[in-house]
Amino acid sequence: MLEVQLGALDAGLPPGVEEALDLVAAFDEALATGLGRLSQQGAQAVTGLAAAVAASPLGDRDAEAAEKVATGSVAGEHLTILAGARAALLGAVADALLARLDEALGRSRAPWEEPADGEAAAVPENLLVGCRSWLHEVAITGWRGVGHDLVAASDQAIEAMLAEPALRRPAVLLDGLAGELRASSPVATMEKLPARRWADLWTRALMLTQPGWSGAGDPGVPVSGRLLILGADVHEHATAVQLQVHGVLEPKDGGTPRLVRTAVSATKVDTIVGPAVWGVLQDHPVLLGALARHLSLDLTDMPLLASGDLLWDDAKAAAGELAAPFSTARVQLAGALAPAGPPLDRHPVAISEPVFVEGYKAAKVDGGLEFRVGGQAITVTTDRLPGCGPLTPQLLATSTACIGLLRWDGRWLLQPLAVQSTVKRQPVAAHTGDWALGPTDPKVVKSLARSGDAVAVLRERAGRLLRK
Amino acid sequence: MNADPTAWERRSVTLVVPPVQPRKLAKVPFVELADGRLQGVVSSGSDIGRVYVSFIAAGTHGFNCSTNNNRPCGGLYSSPCKHLNSLVAEAIVQYGAGRVARYLRVDGAETIESSYDLIRALNGGHEPGSAAVVFSRFLRHLGYLELPATTAPVAEMHWFPSTGAVR
Structure with missing residues (x-):
């Protein structure tokens, strides 16, 4: 990303976004105290939300639902309709933000096509x-x-x-x-x-x-070609983990390279944290191996959903040659065609667009970190670095190039997936997925060994107690 | 941090529950702060097929320990048994002493640093209770590792970014 691109991205909120978010915030406030006994302010929030979608196909039903809820006769379907209005409003906000992003970055995006x-x-x-x-x-x-x-x-x-x-x-x-x-x-x-x-x-x-x-x-459309990995994003709460890999797909039959993602997920328990989470994702050795070893992947008839997500199947992929994510980001990312998300999934939280940034100065601000490119700056999500990978705030602070995801949560944010940095005068690169086959940092290996194999202990307990 | 005081309330992604710390699970495979109790399951030291269900209630600090078949623990008198001691020690590793003490509403929670401090600060006695609820939560906990993995993208997980890189 260049200075001019960052500037265009950050040039105030797109029209209407602030107003829409204020309506959402008022509704959220009402939800905090309950829709069962609304104050006058709460009733206004509910009718305000419904009024915002008045011109949409939801309009009539939402106006009716808001009136019922505001007067205290709440039925389940009214709440569902109001939730629909809230989802539609945030979907529109996400569309406006993504359009701004595409314009600023010059990113071309395929139009949404309803899948079969x-x-x-x-x-x-x-x-x-x-x-x-x-x-x-x-x-x-x-x-x-x-x-x-x-x-x-x-x-x-x-x-x-x-x-x-x-x-x-x-x-x-x-x-x-x-x-x-x-x-x-x-x-x-x-x-x-x-x-x-x-x-x-x-x-x-x-x-x-x-x-x-x-x-x-969506059953997906089979695609074949070479997948060049850009980086891995990890999502996690106490009982689930998802690995989402972003990459560029070069279709076998030629054509424009496409930005794609693929996700594998598993349920887990809260005590499986940090590098141990890779242990519950081991059903996908080809994908994890390519992440850890920085290899490209040759895909044969892998289903690609309309959302731009590959429905991962290890059997339809083979590890290819060395392909450094930083080379892919430098050479292939700018020209790749981005997918449109499914309408129901549109929400500012879902915005996660891969970008490449270099030539910046990392600066510490208010306990956080920002990357400054010329006169522009973007906040780095140092609180969004997964415990299962080698990226740390310290590494980011000394970095010189970064592959990250552009996100939006009240403002634009950069979530790093990989950085190039200089440690003791040696160039180093660190990627979120580097430890997919096990940590490579001896200190982390040691602490992992100290807590033992959580998955094995719990499986033993499950085997003894669960099927009695 | 944004200067706007409402900024935190208006964020979609924010850390509500800090991730727990990894620990050795062999002795105490399950610990949780739930249902108004510190509760968990402690493996028997002598019988590999037996587990003890132990809990301490928040506020009253009433405690109990029994096998999963509701046979009372032989070591339990007016003071906590060794299973309850292990439970507290492992809970502190997992959640940190402050979080456990605050959850149990112990007096002077901020001064609690070890399981010794915490056990000493409890002011409840033995309070019989059924092991069934806790044990079934443990079985459910184990069940998470038996569920099939999926490869369909879960868009909702974008609300739950992984955190906790070494600082």
């Missing part, structure tokens, strides 16, 4: 009903009224959903939310609430548990 319907997985409807009614109850009560009993009431539904692979997305989401609520219970004692965050998770959970949302609708 695949076989919708049969989902037990009663599971979704149970989940939705818990979400409705939470909204009526408000976050401030959440305590141990209300959190525990979600246990059964979440456990049943986890066992259903087609419902993995809502299950993992709700498990993450329930974990935060459990740790924060009774929520009334919290000084301040993560209001936006919890409302986001609540909204998304309601969207994913609607009847008819199958989650596995």
Whole structure:
């Protein structure tokens, strides 16, 4: 990224974004105290949210739902409709932000094409009903009224959903939310609430548990070619981990190289943290090997979803030659065609665009870090460095080149995936996925050995106790 | 940090629950702060097939220890048994002494540094209770490692970035 690109990116918020976010914030505030007994301010927040989508197909239903909720006669479907308005508003914000990003970077993006319907997985409807009614109850009560009993009431539904692979997305989401609520219970004692965050998770959970949302609708289109890895992003909460690899796909039949991603995920427990999380992802040795050894991957008929995600299958990939991510970022990234996200998934949180930055000066600001390119600067997410990789704030502070993801959370942020740096006058490169086959830093190897193999111990206990 | 006081409330991604620290799991495979208790499962020292379920309630500090079949622990009198001691020690490794002490609402939580300090600060007694709830949470905990892995992208995980790189 150049100085002029950073400047264009940061030239104020796109029109309408601030107003939309204010409406969302007012609704989130109402959700904190509960939609069951709204103050006048809360009633205004709910009608304001509905008014914002008045011109959309949701308009009439939202106006009706807002009126009912504002006058205190709350039914589950009203809450779902309001959640839909909130999701639509944030989707529009995400679109505006992404358009700004594309313009600033000169990135070309393919238009969204609705994929062909695949076989919708049969989902037990009663599971979704149970989940939705818990979400409705939470909204009526408000976050401030959440305590141990209300959190525990979600246990059964979440456990049943986890066992259903087609419902993995809502299950993992709700498990993450329930974990935060459990740790924060009774929520009334919290000084301040993560209001936006919890409302986001609540909204998304309601969207994913609607009847008819199958989650596995897109069967993908088989693609072949060479995948050049840019970097790995790791997502993690107490009971789940996801590795998302960003790369450039050179199609075998020629054509424009494309920006693609692929994700592999697993459920885990909270005591599997740091480099130990790689242990639960070992079902994908080809992908992990390519990450750790910086190899390209030759793909044969790997399904590519309309969202730009490869549906990873180790059997359809073979390790290729050495391909340094920094070479890919320097040479291939700028010309690659980016995908559009599925409409339902659009949210500022989902913006994660690979970029390459060099020629910057790292500067410490207020306990954080920013990269300064000429007269422009971007904040680096030093709080978003995974415990399973070698990147540290110290390494970033001395770095000279960086592959990262552009993100937005109130402002533009750079999340590093890899850096080049100078340590003791030697050039070094560190990537998030370097330890995918096990840590290479002797100190980390030692501390990992000290805590023992958590997965093995728990599997032994499970074998002895679970099937009695 | 943004100067705007509402900035934190308006962030989608923020750390609500700090990640726990890794620890040896052989002796105490399961520890959690949940349901208003510090609770967990301690492997028996003598019988590989037996586990003890131990808990300490927040606030009242009532404690109990029994096998998963609700047979009372032989070492439990008016003071905590060795299983409860192990539970507290491992909870402190996992969560840090401050977080455990605050959760249990121990007086002078900020001064607690070790499991010795914490056990001494408890002011409750033996309080019989069923092991079933805790044991079933442990079985559920183990179940996470038995679930099949998936490769469909989970877009929702973008709300949960991995954190915790060595600082």
